[in-house]
Amino acid sequence: MPKNFYSILSALIIGALLTLPVLAQEQQQRAAKPDSPEVLAHIEKAKKIAGTYWAQAEHFLCEAPRANPATDPGPVKLFDNLWAIPGQYSVGNAVTYVLPTSAGIMMIDPGHAKDVESVLLPGLKTLGLDPTNIKVVIAAHGHEDHYGGSAYLQQHYGAHIYMAAADWDFINLPRPPAPGGNAPANAAPPAPLPKRDMVAFEGVPITLGDESVTPVFIPGHTPGSLGLIFPVKDGGKTHVVGMVGGGFIAQGPASQVSEFIDSLQHFEEWTKKMKVDVEIQNHPVFDGFADKLTALRARKPGEPNPFVVGQENYTRFVELMTECARATMLRQKD
Numbered sequence: 001m002p003k004n005f006y007s008i009l010s011a012l013i014i015g016a017l018l019t020l021p022v023l024a025q026e027q028q029q030r031a032a033k034p035d036s037p038e039v040l041a042h043i044e045k046a047k048k049i050a051g052t053y054w055a056q057a058e059h060f061l062c063e064a065p066r067a068n069p070a071t072d073p074g075p076v077k078l079f080d081n082l083w084a085i086p087g088q089y090s091v092g093n094a095v096t097y098v099l100p101t102s103a104g105i106m107m108i109d110p111g112h113a114k115d116v117e118s119v120l121l122p123g124l125k126t127l128g129l130d131p132t133n134i135k136v137v138i139a140a141h142g143h144e145d146h147y148g149g150s151a152y153l154q155q156h157y158g159a160h161i162y163m164a165a166a167d168w169d170f171i172n173l174p175r176p177p178a179p180g181g182n183a184p185a186n187a188a189p190p191a192p193l194p195k196r197d198m199v200a201f202e203g204v205p206i207t208l209g210d211e212s213v214t215p216v217f218i219p220g221h222t223p224g225s226l227g228l229i230f231p232v233k234d235g236g237k238t239h240v241v242g243m244v245g246g247g248f249i250a251q252g253p254a255s256q257v258s259e260f261i262d263s264l265q266h267f268e269e270w271t272k273k274m275k276v277d278v279e280i281q282n283h284p285v286f287d288g289f290a291d292k293l294t295a296l297r298a299r300k301p302g303e304p305n306p307f308v309v310g311q312e313n314y315t316r317f318v319e320l321m322t323e324c325a326r327a328t329m330l331r332q333k334d
C-alpha cells in the first residue's frame, strides 16, 4: 500500500465533502438559469401556435410543468360512447376512459392498482356499468398510474390487456432497489404486474364489438407509449378522438426528448389522416379539461360538445406540444 494512501483517501473524502454543496449550488443556479434565446424562440413560436385557445397548455408545457391534483369531478359521460372516470387526476394520476361497446367494455388506462376498488369500480357502478363485462383494457404506456389496475381486471374479470411490445418489456425490467436500501415499513407493496398478454401494433385497430381504437407508436415518455385514435358519437354525429397517451416530458435526457419530438410529428400526421377533431389526455392537467367538464354539464340540447375542438385546433395542440418539447430539449443540452 503506498505510504501516502491515507492522505489521498482523506483528500478524496474532504474533496467530496467540499464538492457536494458546490454541486447543490450549481443545480440551484441551473434551475434558476434564464432560458437561452434559442429556448425563448421556441416558446414564442409555441405561444403563436397556441393563441388564446391553448394558452394554458403552452404555459404548462413550455414554462411551468406543475399541477396540483384536481378535486375528483366524479364519473362523467363525455360522448354517447365515451365515459371518463377522472378520480383526483394529476401529473401522477391518470384518467380512465371507458367505451361501452356492443360486446362489452373497452377501457383505456385503468389507473393505479391501489385505486381499483376505491375509485375505478365505484366509478363504473355510478355509470351503471358492470365490471364483469370489461373485456379489453388498453394501457397507453407502461407507467403504474396507467397500467397498474390491469392485473386486477385481468385476474378478476379475464380482461385482455393491450400494450405495445416495448412497454410489456419495459414494465418487466428488473427494478433496482430504492436508494438507501430497504423501503420504509409503511411503504405500499409494489403493484402487481399484469401477465404478458395482447400486443398493440401501430395502425392495427383494437376492436371490441362496434368500437375500434387505433394505436400509433409515440415512444419517448416510455419506449412503448401509444397515441390513440378512435371515433365517438355525439347525438348521432361522429367525431374522432386523439389522445397523446405518452403525456409529456418535463425533463430527461435530450435523446429521449428528441425521440418524443419525432413521435409528436408522427402522431400529427396520423391525426390529420384520420381527421381527429376531439382532444382528450390521460393526464388532462393542461388542456382545459375542468372547464370543458363545467361547460359540458351546462350544455343545452343542440349546443356544441366542448370536447370537440375541430381538426385545425387539434393540429395546433400537437404542434404546440412539439414546440414546447423542442424548448425542453434545448434546456437539457445547456
Ligand SMILES: [Zn+2]
Residues within 6 Å of the ligand: 141, 143, 221, 247
Ligand atoms: Zn407516464
